Amino acid sequence: MSAIHLKNLVKKFGDFTALKTMDLEIADGEFMALLGPSGCGKSTTMNMIAGMEEPTSGKILFGERDMAGVPMGRRGVGFVFQNYAIFTHMTVRQNLAYGPKMRGAAKVEIDRRVGAIAEMLQLSPLLDRKADRLSVNILQRVAIGRSAIMEPAIFLLDEPLSNVDAAFRAVMRTELKQLQRQFKQTMVYVTHDQLEAMTMADRIAVMDHGVLQQVGTPLEVYNNPANVFVARFIGAPGMNLIKGGPAESDRGLVIDLGPLGVTPPLPDELAPAVRAVRGEVLYGFRPEQVTLAERGLSMPVTFVERIGARTIVHLGEGESAVKAVFENDVGLSIGQAAVVAPPASSVRVFDAATGRAIK
Numbered sequence: 001m002s003a004i005h006l007k008n009l010v011k012k013f014g015d016f017t018a019l020k021t022m023d024l025e026i027a028d029g030e031f032m033a034l035l036g037p038s039g040c041g042k043s044t045t046m047n048m049i050a051g052m053e054e055p056t057s058g059k060i061l062f063g064e065r066d067m068a069g070v071p072m073g074r075r076g077v078g079f080v081f082q083n084y085a086i087f088t089h090m091t092v093r094q095n096l097a098y099g100p101k102m103r104g105a106a107k108v109e110i111d112r113r114v115g116a117i118a119e120m121l122q123l124s125p126l127l128d129r130k131a132d133r134l135s136v137n138i139l140q141r142v143a144i145g146r147s148a149i150m151e152p153a154i155f156l157l158d159e160p161l162s163n164v165d166a167a168f169r170a171v172m173r174t175e176l177k178q179l180q181r182q183f184k185q186t187m188v189y190v191t192h193d194q195l196e197a198m199t200m201a202d203r204i205a206v207m208d209h210g211v212l213q214q215v216g217t218p219l220e221v222y223n224n225p226a227n228v229f230v231a232r233f234i235g236a237p238g239m240n241l242i243k244g245g246p247a248e249s250d251r252g253l254v255i256d257l258g259p260l261g262v263t264p265p266l267p268d269e270l271a272p273a274v275r276a277v278r279g280e281v282l283y284g285f286r287p288e289q290v291t292l293a294e295r296g297l298s299m300p301v302t303f304v305e306r307i308g309a310r311t312i313v314h315l316g317e318g319e320s321a322v323k324a325v326f327e328n329d330v331g332l333s334i335g336q337a338a339v340v341a342p343p344a345s346s347v348r349v350f351d352a353a354t355g356r357a358i359k
């Protein structure tokens with residue numbers, strides 16, 4: 001019942017298409033993140049699942065049930081927005097108890113549920129505080145509690161952590177994941193923050209310009225991005241991509257990167273598909289997978305960022321600029337030449353014309 005199926009879902013606002021033919025299946029009990037930059041259509045998708053917006057065309061099914069025309073209050077979904085919607089003149093306890101009370105639950109049952117949810121969200125010591133005396137962080141916790149107490153089979157959260165501070169956000173990521181494990185709801189979580197998506201979601205739906213770009217586990221979208229957008233958007237920094245063309249060498253198929261030279265031979269399984277492209281390709285590798293090598297891409301160091309023990313080294317310029325991330329200080333400084341190489345198994349190649357990954 002609480003699986004969600006979006007079928008050919010389209011949403012237009014006048015002439016503007018905010019969502020183009022979205023197909024997505026979210027399994028019962030799955031934590032699905034909708035991830036993408038501002039304006040990509042995440043909230044529009046979410047609002048249609050919630051019943052706040054009607055699709056222009058396409059279907060939304062909860063289990064086998066078509067949600068067309070089913071109002072928000074009848075969908076059995078819990079919803080938490082970016083801006084906490086709570087009653088400031090009430091105490092935390094009254095806020096949490098509000099939903100069950102409206103549903104006519106017995107007092108002893110309400111007390112039990114308030115106690116349990118307050119415990120889980122670390123709100124027990126604050127139960128008798130008036131909401132207008134609480135910080136933004138705590139208010140968002142109360143807002144989550146108020147929705148969660150209704151034990152919705154489907155829980156929709158739209159950027160719930162974007163207004164809370166960074167330290168609290170890290171705590172809440174863990175708590176939300178625990179909450180979902182405990183209640184086993186189907187959770188759909190809208191965010192533009194890949195860290196939130198990567199750490200909490202079972203699968204991530206990456207979106208851009210109203211188009212679903214890829215659906216996969218956090219590791220799948222990180223290791224095998226379907227296209228250049230996903231390659232750049234996932235990862236911090238994103239994947240390095242350098243333009244080049246396939247060329248034969250006596251050691252096998254390589255990519256000629258112009259002034260940077262040629263890459264090591266491509267993995268055997270990739271070579272036929274890269275040969276078939278004929279045109280330009282993008283040679284991709286993750287900054288974290290780079291090692292300093294004897295042979296590889298020789299580039300000048302243009303900038304060095306040290307973030308604690310982590311070092312981000314910027315190399316080369318213009319279209320062939322890349323970044324390399326090291327977990328220690330590798331002793332490189334601006335102006336020095338460095339030779340870097342990604343392990344062949346981690347190299348990904350994209351068709352420059354279409355942006356699609358070559359597999």
Ligand code: ATP
Pocket residue numbers: 013016018036037038039040041042043044045192
């Ligand atoms: P954000 O994180 O900024 O909210 P988003 O990915 O959630 O981004 P949406 O809010 O779904 O994006 O909006 C997608 C596009 O649709 C945007 O270009 C937005 O301006 C447009 N849009 C959303 N709602 C409406 C509306 N009611 N009328 C007209 N255009 C809209």
